[in-house]
Amino acid sequence: MRLTPATELEYRCKQLQTLMAAQGLDAVLIAQNADLFYFTGTIQSGCLYVPQAGQPLYLVRRDAARARMESGLKEIRPFSSPKDIPAILADSSYPVPKRIGMEFDVLPVGLFERYRKVFSDAEFLDASPLVRQVRMIKSHYEIHLLQDAADQVHAVHLRAQEAIREGMTDLELAAELEYTARTHGHLGLIRMRVFNGEMMFGHTFSGVDSAVPAYTDTPLGGMGPSPCFGQGASHKPIGRHEPIIIDFAGNCDGYLVDQTRVFCIGGLSDRLRRGFDDMLKVQELMKELAVEGVPWGELYDRCHTLAVDMGYADSFMGARGSQVSFIGHGVGVEIDEYPYIARGFRDQTLQVGMVWAFEPKVVFPGEGAVGIENTFYLSRDGLKQLTRSDDALVIL
Amino acid sequence: MRLTPATELEYRCKQLQTLMAAQGLDAVLIAQNADLFYFTGTIQSGCLYVPQAGQPLYLVRRDAARARMESGLKEIRPFSSPKDIPAILADSSYPVPKRIGMEFDVLPVGLFERYRKVFSDAEFLDASPLVRQVRMIKSHYEIHLLQDAADQVHAVHLRAQEAIREGMTDLELAAELEYTARTHGHLGLIRMRVFNGEMMFGHTFSGVDSAVPAYTDTPLGGMGPSPCFGQGASHKPIGRHEPIIIDFAGNCDGYLVDQTRVFCIGGLSDRLRRGFDDMLKVQELMKELAVEGVPWGELYDRCHTLAVDMGYADSFMGARGSQVSFIGHGVGVEIDEYPYIARGFRDQTLQVGMVWAFEPKVVFPGEGAVGIENTFYLSRDGLKQLTRSDDALVIL
Structure with missing residues (x-):
């Protein structure tokens, strides 16, 4: 059993942020297990908020202690629902995202709608191709x-x-x-x-x-x-x-x-x-x-x-x-x-x-x-x- | 190994159609493996079109021969993309659906968008609760x-x-x-x-x-x-x-x-x-x-x-x-x-x-x-x- 080194996670996040900048995405919200594992080193339930610049925030519903133990990410926050995200962003002085990427090829419609309601003014785009491009190298x-x-x-x-x-x-x-x-x-x-x-x-x-x-x-x-x-x-x-x-x-x-x-x-x-x-x-x-x-x-x-x-x-x-x-x-x-x-x-x-x-x-x-x-x-x-x-x- | 009897499939479909009528759904499109197995007896790739009344149509991309062998449904049609559905419905003299249910809790956003484009005038609703109610008995x-x-x-x-x-x-x-x-x-x-x-x-x-x-x-x-x-x-x-x-x-x-x-x-x-x-x-x-x-x-x-x-x-x-x-x-x-x-x-x-x-x-x-x-x-x-x-x- 190996824990993904923090340096690996940092590099992967930077690669994603580079692609996000090229596409004009302010943030990517990652929710699926395989992608979560790749970008956080664990698969605790919740989602990973990746801003175009700065530290990603791992929003964990369950189990926060395991997220801290298994993930090399610095910013791990408790989370119970997508509705919590604006307050968490404000608390970290992160801007409200206007163009948000999510994993359209795997994210169910019902869950997507819950995120979309929270950011009703934002434009949502498919971030899966970017995630997959990072993962392919x-x-x-x-x-x-x-x-x-x-x-x-x-x-x-x-x-x-x-x-x-x-x-x-x-x-x-x-x-x-x-x-x-x-x-x-x-x-x-x-x-x-x-x-x-x-x-x-x-x-x-x-x-x-x-x-x-x-x-x-x-x-x-x-x-x-x-x-x-x-x-x-x-x-x-x-x-x-x-x-x-x-x-x-x-x-x-x-x-x-x-x-x-x-x-x-x-x-x-x-x-x-x-x-x-x-x-x-x-x-x-x-x-x-x-x-x-x-x-x-x-x-x-x-x-x-x-x-x-x-x-x-x-x-x-x-x-x-x-x-x-x-x-x-x-x-x-x-x-x-x-x-x-x-x-x-x-x-x-x-x-x-x-x-x-x-x-x-x-x-x-x-x-x-x-x-x-x-x-x-x-x-x-x-x-x-x-x-x-x-x-x-x-x-x- | 057992094949789901045709009488089982007919009964399940009728139960779903009763719930659809109560909700005013013209059609339900079923795409996920567990639901496909339940309503068709197999899990060939494609989708099942269930009208509010009449025979369900099993639209099969791959593998049609196995669908015919394993499914007790009468109507099995070749299918390569959601775009084919209007012509298939017309061919069976089925009306164009105005209110369509899909499995919002499991259907990925990207695939849903493909179906939604085909029926751009229709209203789409979550049919998962209906499917799950039928399955629970x-x-x-x-x-x-x-x-x-x-x-x-x-x-x-x-x-x-x-x-x-x-x-x-x-x-x-x-x-x-x-x-x-x-x-x-x-x-x-x-x-x-x-x-x-x-x-x-x-x-x-x-x-x-x-x-x-x-x-x-x-x-x-x-x-x-x-x-x-x-x-x-x-x-x-x-x-x-x-x-x-x-x-x-x-x-x-x-x-x-x-x-x-x-x-x-x-x-x-x-x-x-x-x-x-x-x-x-x-x-x-x-x-x-x-x-x-x-x-x-x-x-x-x-x-x-x-x-x-x-x-x-x-x-x-x-x-x-x-x-x-x-x-x-x-x-x-x-x-x-x-x-x-x-x-x-x-x-x-x-x-x-x-x-x-x-x-x-x-x-x-x-x-x-x-x-x-x-x-x-x-x-x-x-x-x-x-x-x-x-x-x-x-x-x-």
Whole structure:
């Protein structure tokens, strides 16, 4: 367990304030757990008031003592409702904000209305893009946490080699791997920003189930254990000669990495084997191309073109009709951060400090899916790989 | 795995339409996973359009084939964006809605704005209270699912008696119990409606950690594994003569029950022992009082008064400064449903079909917490208990 250093919090706040100044925002009010953790070091209920200049005020409803213990911020104030904020600002001689940013992509309408009533003369704007831009550039401190998360998924990878046996269900295997992760300090939780985003450690499934599409915006979906959570592992028994996908997200002190490996008992068909090898080629191309300044969309296009040229137009990143328009996604305190290695995105470029999972996969309905996923970091010295299990297909 | 019967879905929709008519709503647009599951039987991405009269339309972006397979609804339409809705309504000869309800307590501002632009002449209102009122009355089908969820937590209870040993950490114990739950079909997920609500199976903690308050609106909080998720089990080792709290939520096919039991190695101090016995008395009082027509707030007041009279004014439902204003909460597809057995709520009364967890607990900072929690169902024949592990303190 680590407490986020105060210097990290100060730097993050300054970065946000720089973006706020460029957008003419007087204040940003941060309320969502992942953002609160990033900017305060804890997730006590309440909100963080970030002025365009000066110290942020952490307004805490519950629990103030823990906020003081866990957060490196200097200004922590008791708070019971948005109505308290004007008096708190006045008390700190902070001006009344005229242009206020909030997290429109995650903040519920009802809660937003309560804040809007308090500042009825102010203009409210979406601050999520700014928050996400700050979060997308990782510090050395964050990279260390991500490396520890990579160790967790490596422990899961090693455990999978012992645990997989013919006839066990995908869900039984998932339970074994989750247990391993938890005993290696996994927080259990995978935070996902998108509305309705829900994920349990990742996805473990085999054979035909690995090729079933789901409601999730992911290349593979899975049947899941129930229509009420129709993704990931189901009660399907694991058979011979079918791909067993272990797409697992580590979580060390709130920081996530994402890794996918393919296992099988007794080898795969030629088509699946070739598909797997070809996805490694897509990963190799990404590694060559991923340098500072490359547009996210160009990286996507080049890798997508290679996959199509190898014959996967109808199977790359999902089967025809269920294909997703990305190959990679940023990871950090949420599993769906910037950058998006996705179609479009011509203006956003790779920058030093970005971390993303890259997951070229092919899906053959009725047969199964194969592919690879690793989490990468663009350092000053070029691309580094954070996840560290052997890429090779594991034949048991 | 069960598919929600079409007759259930039809009945639920009719109940909602009755409430919509009373409120003068022309349509309700449902977008959140828990509500989608309840009204469609699946959670494909998209939304459910419920007109005040006539068939609901399930508008599915992804995955349409699974929606057809898993949902008992008749009208399933492809959908890519809110902009498509007017044409879909016209195609079904449905009138343009003038008063539209949406889930204001969970719907993000950004997504809401997209819907609002499409129906720029309409008035939008909060439909969450209506949705939650329909959901709070459980059918016999739902009670069967809740009974199966109670079996899961009973398996966890039995496993705890074998697994607990001196010196293991709370997190190690939690991992064992989660494994047991998963191998008994637990979906892994606990859905919580409140903004920032996050829960992993429940809370497992011991001794002083059981008395640490957290940001969560729960009587007990716990240190948690990290400031990034500061609730529940931490790395604290379990010692002798301290309460070990296992507050565990079962999840069978999306339906949740909540149960808390206290364990210890070698017995508890007189104060804790007496506190435990007294919380059983609070539970007994609730069982006597819980009949149709009793206001939620009255049930709370009577039980709260008993606790205060027994000397727990500063420890009941949290230590002084961290006390919560409820003793019970509805459960179903979310862990925080109606009814609230809470302060206030004079106008809402207990009705046949309601299901709630009741959790009288006392907290002694620096020492620990004790209490009990069971999930109850108000049937036509009176109060029934769904969770079924022995209430007694388990001394190992």
